[in-house]
Amino acid sequence: MARGRSEGAAALFGGELRRLRQQRGLSLRDLSKLIGFTPGYLSKVENGRAPSPELARACDDSLVGGGALVALATADASVRPAQLPAGIRRFVGRGEQLSLLHTARAQVTIVDGPPGSGKTTLALRWAHHAMDRFPDGQLYVDLRGHSAHGRPVEPRTALAEFLIALGVPASGVPEGLDRCAALFRSVVADRKLLVVLDNAADGDQVRPLLPAAPGCAVVITSRERLSSLSVQTNALRVTLGPMTPEDSKALIRRVIGDQRADAEPAALAELAARCGFLPLALRIAAERALAQPHYLIRDLVDELDADGRLEVLSTFDSVALRTAFEWSYRRLDEPCAHMFRLLGLHRGPHIGTGAAAALADLPMATARTLLERLAGSHLVQAVGRDRYQLHDLLREYAAELVTAEETGPAVARMITWYQATAYAAGLALAPFRVDELDPDPVTPPVMALAFADHDAAVRWCDAELPNFVPVVQLGLEHRAFGPTWKLAVALWSYWLHRKPWTIWVRTQQLALTAAEHTGDPHAEGCVSINLAEAYRRMGDFVQSTQLYMRALRLRQQTNDRLGEAWSLAGAAFLAADSGDMVRADEFAAQALALFREFDDQEGVGLALVTIGDVHRSRGRFDDALDAMAGSLAVQESLGAREAQSWVLMKMAAVHADRGHHDIALRELRQALITSRGAGDRWAEAEALSRIGDVLAGLGRLPEARPAWAAAQAVYEAMGDPTHAAALRARANPEPLGA
Secondary structure: OHHHHHHHHHHHHHHHHHHHHHHOOOOHHHHHHHHOOOHHHHHHHHOOOOOOHHHHHHHHHHOOOOOHHHHHHOOOOOOOOEOOOOOOOOOOOOHHHHHHHHHHOOOEEEEEOOOOOOHHHHHHHHHHHOHHHOOOOEEEEEOOOOOOOOOOOOHHHHHHHHHHHOOOOHHHOOOOHHHHHHHHHHHOOOOOOEEEEEEEOOHHHHHHHOOOOOOOEEEEEEOOOOHHHHHHHOOEEEEOOOOOHHHHHHHHHHHHOHHHHHHOHHHHHHHHHHOOOOHHHHHHHHHHHHHOOOOOHHHHHHHHHHHOHHHHOOOOOOOOHHHHHHHHHOOOOHHHHHHHHHHOOOOOOOEEHHHHHHHHOOOHHHHHHHHHHHHHOOOOEEEEOOEEEOOHHHHHHHHHHOOHHHHHHHHHHHHHHHHHHHHHHHHHHOOOOOOOOOOOOOOOOOOOOOOOOHHHHHHHHHHHHHHHHHHHHHHHHOOOHHHHHHHHHHOHHHHHHHOOHHHHHHHHHHHHHHHHHHOOHHHHHHHHHHHHHHHHHHOOHHHHHHHHHHHHHHHHHOOOHHHHHHHHHHHHHHHHHHOOHHHHHHHHHHHHHHHHHHOOHHHHHHHHHHHHHHHHHOOOHHHHHHHHHHHHHHHHHHOOHHHHHHHHHHHHHHHHHOOOHHHHHHHHHHHHHHHHHHOOHHHHHHHHHHHHHHHHHOOOHHHHHHHHHHHHHHHHHOOOHHHHHHHHHHHOOOOOOO
């Protein structure tokens, strides 16, 4: 064994001697002259002969080895380090990532992800399984890139620990970083080692620790993406996020046992969800449940809800969840830290760069840079172009950090930005619409978005749809009443286009409260009409009637004549839907006169179609078609394609009443083309359904069923099971006796 150690040390010494000699441009003869040993003897040493202590000292002094050659001459090359910490006993999930690590056999692997996502656990799990591939041992260091211990580990400190573990005497470890790194590469040059660099701060910390030997492999874990290092080393990247719901439940089950898990399956699922499916949070919660065997899982879920998830998950474990988040937060510079804190105010599932810029009172480009840096630190996640999300536990943490002085102005800026951007979207969606809204201006450097066309506006509104209710709620809570009600009203054209019923109604309910707080009858009237129309289209005529009458009174009290016209027009729609054609006629006639007075052509067209409905109900089909044709001409002149499709369907109904089914089909097919061109899925489904009805009335069931089936598919795609089920029954009737 002693002979093996000396032979190994001699080989290490010879290789480092050759490297230092060649680095200084010396031949063996040149070095011989400097130190007084023959070239032949030096050649034998470089090729594996053991050096004498005198030779080692002379070479080290002459080549300025900094003690490295002296250390190598006495190094124990047979040392096989085994530094891996124990792996976690109850490992669950991450099968796809483990399989990738096993099969890729990469020389450098970067495991990145947000705090608490299980990066170290995964790296150690794989390392323990791959140990047999590295017979010369394993090196491990916690680089403390994000820790409570202050500064990250210096690369030279980590290299010194590695060299000592590899058999180099402590006295022989060079002082400088470059010399340490060079010696480390020499020592491991012919070895097959696994190196785990845990919790890295950045690429500069890691680069000196990378061996160049092809037999070595390195696994790096970090909350940063380490993008430049990844490119330079062609590293395999494994990015972790939350676990799947099933794996999350399995992890808790593994800790608390099958009996308790089986006794409360619903509470188990809720506990996993409350932990955000984040491995660290799941383990803390599971260990807490294990330590309290007489508690129900439901008790822990209730405790998380009552006392706050971060609080409960940060009072039980030495590596508490809040502490893990703090380690990442403390490494941010102030601009990034400020942005991160403010992101905690936004309660939607994701946030756009524009909204984040408004929160932080920054230009878009600056906000984008900060968000990208936060994404690089895994404190936010990019989920699309200019769109980011925070894990819900990180959002709670960020919200804890934001100060009262920051909160009010930030919320006001963001709500005002949303309102101004929604107003711009409305102009792009319906440029013909006469809009009474006077949006609050945004203040530079914040800028509202602009939209080149209808489709761009729809894309933004679609992306923001899940955010509208929480944003309006936030504005109401922080008393930004003006921009809050205006945001909900500014989305009017989008509500009409997409008809997201639940969100439409909820935003207007919140906006009505905000409008009432302003004490402005105009604001209350605007929101009342929006909410009334939503209820009308959903078939809630009682609520719709109350709101339309309220809006009419408010408009008349303030002598808002155009607002009065729209209140009357809505009341006319509602009366016609309710079968009260006398009031429908009265309201529509009054609305028509006012719309013509203000030259509001959209209003004129809508009042005319209601008058056509009244004529149809009284059997005056020619008058009905004349009124509807007038309405259609107005809508065509405006380019209001969504309104055109509905007028065409109403005209088709008149033709069907007269028995002119072929003309009715022609109008319905044109309505179908128009609705598809406008992207109005509701009108598309209704046109298909009515085409099927007309065909069925003509006894052409084989042709009717495909139309009904197509309408059913559209309703299903829009999440309307009631209409879809009715059409399914018509398209696929149960056979008699089934």
